[in-house]
Amino acid sequence: xxxxxxxxxxxxxxxxxxxxxxxxxxxxxxxxxxxxxxxxxxxxxxxxxxxxxxxxxxxxxxxxxxxxxxxxxxxxxxxxxxxxxxxxxxxxxxxxxxxxxxxxxxxxxxxxxxxxxxxxxxxxxxxxxxxxxxxxxxxxxxxxxxxxxxxxxxxxxxxxxxxxxxxxxxxxxxxxxxxxxxxxxxxxxxxxxxxxxxxxxxxxxxxxxxxxxxxxxxxxxxxxxxxxxxxxxxxxxxxxxxxxxxxxxxxxxxxxxxxxxxxxxxxxxxxxxxxxxxxxxxxxxxxxxxxxxxxxxxxxxxxxxxxxxxxxxxxxxxxxxxxxxxxxxxxxxxxxxxxxxxxxxxxxxxxxxxx
Ligand SMILES: [Zn+2]
Ligand SMILES: [Zn+2]
Numbered sequence: 130x131x132x133x134x135x136x137x138x139x140x141x142x143x144x145x146x147x148x149x150x151x152x153x154x155x156x157x158x159x160x161x162x163x164x165x166x167x168x169x170x171x172x173x174x175x176x177x178x179x180x181x182x183x184x185x186x187x188x189x190x191x192x193x194x195x196x197x198x199x200x201x202x203x204x205x206x207x208x209x210x211x212x213x214x215x216x217x218x219x220x221x222x223x224x225x226x227x228x229x230x231x232x233x234x235x236x237x238x239x240x241x242x243x244x245x246x247x248x249x250x251x252x253x254x255x256x257x258x259x260x261x262x263x264x265x266x267x268x269x270x271x272x273x274x275x276x277x278x279x280x281x282x283x284x285x286x287x288x289x290x291x292x293x294x295x296x297x298x299x300x301x302x303x304x305x306x307x308x309x310x311x312x313x314x315x316x317x318x319x320x321x322x323x324x325x326x327x328x329x330x331x332x333x334x335x336x337x338x339x340x341x342x343x344x345x346x347x348x349x350x351x352x353x354x355x356x357x358x359x360x361x362x363x364x365x366x367x368x369x370x371x372x373x374x375x376x377x378x379x380x381x382x383x384x385x386x387x388x389x390x391x392x393x394x395x396x397x398x399x400x401x402x403x404x405x406x407x408x409x410x411x412x413x414x415x416x417x418x419x420x421x422x423x424x425x426x427x428x429x430x431x432x433x434x435x436x437x438x439x440x441x442x443x444x445x446x447x448x449x450x451x452x453x454x455x456x457x458x459x460x461x462x463x464x465x466x467x468x469x470x471x472x473x474x475x476x477x478x479x480x481x482x483x484x
Contacts, residue, residue, distance in 0.1 A: 130484055132265030133459040135197045138176030141460040142264070145196065149267050149484065152211035157221065157270045159229060162480040163288040163453070164263035165202025166462045166471075168319060169404055173199055173258065174463055179406025181383060192259035199459075200263030201256055202476070203229040204288040207276070208267065218273040227276035228287055228438065229263070231256035232428045236272075247428045263288075264459050264477065266484035277434060282441045285453045285476040289320065290437050292428060293474060294446060297325035297377070298437045299429030300402045301332055304375040311374035312336040315355070316389050317403055318346040320474040321379040323353055323449040329377075330354045331445050338373065340366075340385075349472050353447050361388060373397060383407030390423060398422040449473040456482045 130149040133142040152158045172178050173193055177185040207225045214221060233256065234241040234249025241249050254271060256262050261269070270276060279287040307313060313334050315322045318341040329337050330353075339350030339358040347358040359369045361384075370392035378385050381403025390399050390411065399421065409423075416423070429437075440446050450473030454462055462475040 130265060130267040131482055132198045132261070133456065134264075135174055135195045135199065137195060138174065142199075142463070144457070150269055152209050152214075152269060154211050154213045155217050155272045156211040157207055157214060157273050157276065158209040159203065159205040159227065159268050159270055159276075160208040160484065161200075161203055161205040161263050161265055161268055162226075162478070163204040163284050164200040164456075164477045164479060165288045165292065166459070166466060166475045166477060167202060167292050168321070168466060169292075170199045170201075170257075171463060171467055172404060173197075178404055181406065181408025191253075198261040198265050199257050200265065201231040201258060202288045202291045202293070203231065203256065203263030203268060204279070204284055205229065205263075205268070210273075214273055221273040221276060225276075226279070228279045228291055228434075229256065229268070229270050230275040230277060230431050230434050231258070231262070231291055232430070233271060233275060244432055245430050247430050264456070266479050266482050275431065277438050279438055279441070282438070283448065285451045286448045287441070288476050289324070289449070289451060289474045290441055291434065293320045294324045294328070294437045294441070295429040295434050296402055296426070297321055297328045297379075299433050300377050300400045300426040301325065301328045302433070303400045303424050303426050304377075304398055307334050307374060310336065312338050312356075312372070314338040314340055314370055314373045314376040314389060314392070315350070315379065316340045316361070316376060316385045317379035318343075318350040319379065319471070320449060321402070322346075322377075323349060323473060324446065325377050325379060326350055326353045326355050327447040327449070330447075331440060338370065340370070343469060345472055349450060353449065361385070367392060376400065377402065379403045381405045383409065390421065393419065393421050395419045396421070398424065400424050400426050402426045451476055453478050
């Protein structure tokens with residue numbers, strides 16, 4: 130098998146040739162055909178998250194130690210089944226095209242048992258985060274229950290459902306019901322923000338305010354159905370946003386949070402899913418006086434991914450701009466994403482790579 134690995138954080142990924150693993154127990158070996166490139170891959174590549182105030186969270190503390198294979202938006206073909214797969218699933222067969230749910234928990238704790246593996250408290254097995262991911266021709270999936278049929282959905286778009294669409298879907302679900310005149314801001318119109326707009330439209334939210342520092346991304350957001358846009362570099366950005374009922378912050382930077390939370394109307398809710406970095410400093414009394422809610426959202430659970438796939442199959446999610454690139458451009462794709470040169474999503478094509 131071939132993979133593109135982090136050998137040293139922040140340095141270009143290296144092409145590595147290795148023996149293809151044999152699936153054990155309930156494992157399924159997937160021949161990866163598409164792998165989406167996500168903004169959080171950048172942080173793992175760099176090796177840390179910025180916690181603000183000079184503090185950092187290093188990814189090695191949660192088990193991501195180079196050499197490491199990124200990639201948590203995997204689509205591929207079932208290539209081999211572990212000896213116990215038939216005991217847990219009758220449906221999975223070699224040759225099936227499947228989307229892989231990557232946010233896998235321990236499967237044993239109360240949180241996992243309640244179907245919230247993405248919030249597992251005792252040992253996550255997130256593919257591409259602390260287990261080998263999809264920037265490879267092959268990957269092991271612990272159990273066939275994490276494989277989802279995406280029949281009829283474009284391959285590259287389907288791959289992006291596993292993180293970007295799922296994250297947006299789960300974040301939007303944390304907003305309270307919106308009235309006809311309520312406005313919801315989407316902060317950050319990269320891959321996640323664009324699919325976030327599509328998800329909000331699908332939920333019946335009509336007044337979406339797209340926010341970004343890049344006019345090209347704002348134009349893409351307007352095409353996907355935003356009602357108006359705010360360039361957050363504008364001197365009056367805070368006034369333009371004032372009174373929003375809800376917000377999905379796909380950036381998660383100190384500046385976006387200060388702007389968005391400050392613009393919430395009383396009773397508004399602010400959902401943070403971006404991991405850009407920094408810290409939030411906010412006076413306490415107004416949180417109570419304004420009755421605002423600030424909540425985090427991290428990817429989504431398996432059931433939510435099934436719901437997202439069902440929407441995509443019914444063509445009820447507008448495909449965001451997706452650029453499919455040869456797998457060998459994995460490093461270049463990360464560089465472009467870092468420099469803000471990507472509109473929508475880059476998806477790597479591993480189908481053409483001879484394994
Ligand atoms: Zn992601
Ligand atoms: Zn667990």
